[in-house]
Amino acid sequence: MEYNSKIYVAGHRGLVGSAIVRKLREKGYNNLIYRTSKELDLTDRKQVDQYFQEEKPEYVILAAAKVGGILANNDYPAVFIRDNLMIQTNVIDAAYQNDVKKLVFFGSTCIYPKYTAQPMKEHSILTGELEKTNEPYAIAKIAGIKMCESYNRQFGTDYISLMPTNLYGPNDNFDLENSHVVPALIRKFHEAKINSVPNVEVWGTGLPKREFIYVDDLADATIHLINNYSGNDIVNIGCGKDISIKELAEKIKTIVKYQGEIIYNSEKPDGTPRKLVDVTRLNALGWEASISLNKGLKMTYDWYLENEDQKRVDESAMGVKLGGIR
Template sequence: MDKNANIFVAGHRGMVGSALVRRLRADGYTNIITRTRAELDLLDQAAVRSFFASERVDIVLLASAKVGGILANATQPADFIHQNLAIEVNVIHAAYEAGVARLVFFGSSCIYPRACTQPIEESYLLTSALEATNEPYAIAKIAGVKLCEAYNRQYGTRFVALMPTNLYGPNDNYDLGSSHVLPALIRKAHEAKVRGESSLVVWGTGTPRREFLHVDDLAAATVFVLENEVADGLLNVGVGEDLSIREVAERVAVAIGFDGQIVFDTTKPDGTPRKLLDVSRLARMGWRASIGLREGLEATYRDFMVRYGSDTHSEAAV
């Protein structure tokens, strides 16, 4: 990949987008194009087409999306399917119209059926029913995958879809109303520690298993895919190992220094029982994740403290 390529990182303020910008700059890519939502609303089709018509973009990294955990997906299903579909359709089609040959679309492991054989291979997509708690979001992301495949087949573009497992890391979302499980656990454990509480309440039974990938590893995988001229297809990105939510909560407590009891609220939903990705396709190409969970948790908590450590009240970490 040409170091002078003009790379548009859509969603550069989010956790994934900011990690992509960090990695690209560290690797010597300097022509990075970004726009805030105030400058370019990706839900506005005319604005997106105008942007691509006026800017010379060689590569698009489509990291912009509406994301959230179980609660957000359950209470905002229309927003999740509408906004994600609109962003994907607007950006992918405008990129094609402008002659952008390379694009990376970022999805999520929730695109796969709820009852998948484990670990989950890319070929399992659309083989059975989705998890009901995030079906609207998953359908939108599946549409993004199929958009990339369709444009490649019809127009000869080189659009790749990367499906990361559960992500965490710097610039994560710690709002308990919309965050994913690991940042929610970090915030809850921190607040329980600061308040001197004797217990930490975790949603569900603690038995579902989850795989966690540091966002900087996803950024590294993205650059690997681009530099190795991967032209199309769907690729899982993960670490190849998972833990129960109970084990994850215990590791978060250790990283943060909370030594109270972990209590599970079994009236709350568990979500998908297990989502372990088969990451052998990327491994055969020569890429593997390098950031372990302990190292990643400690670094993520340091980032949390830099951003929110001065205010230990509940309202701060949002």
């Protein structure tokens, strides 16, 4: 990309999109375009077509999606599969119809089989059963990957699919009903501290292991891959290290300086036992994560404290955020 290339960041207010906008500006890219979900409904094909015809972006970074944690995925499966299929279909095809030079599609590590070998290699996609709690979302994301692959094969487009591991950082969703584990724990421990609550409940046994990457690292990797990679092979984005939920909870408890007890509710679902991505391909392409989990968690908590009075709330009645993958 040239520094004056016209770059459309879809989902620019979400966790991923906002980080990508920050990183693009930091690196000197000066011709960014975006719209809020109220200004441009990506599930509406007519609106999407009109926007692309008017703006003619050269590059598209598709960071918009319906996202949520275990509870939201379980309660609203139809919305997750419907809206994600609509968003990605509209944007990917509009990019083709309007001669976009390159498009980035974000999948998720939830697309991998529930019991696949660890660390998860890119070629393991579609080799086994998905985790039931987020199957509709995962199927939509797999369809997006295959759509990019198919357009590349048939039309010669340059669309790449990136698979981020669990993300966290500024502009995350801290709503306790539909957030992911890092923002949920940060808010739980913080509110328990200021309200002198003696214990904090954590869903599940605490035994599952997860990998986490700070969202600004993801943004940096994305820009690096736009400039250094083309092809149909998906690329995992992670740090190559994982941690148990119990260890994560203890880290966040320490950072927040909460003095109470952690109680694990084993009646709640654990989800996939382990999710660690193989980053061999990513590292071979010349990129490695640079922000440690301790540093990233501290920066995220600092951001939360600065923005506590403006906690992100749902934009829709069913409690799912449009604007960034998680």
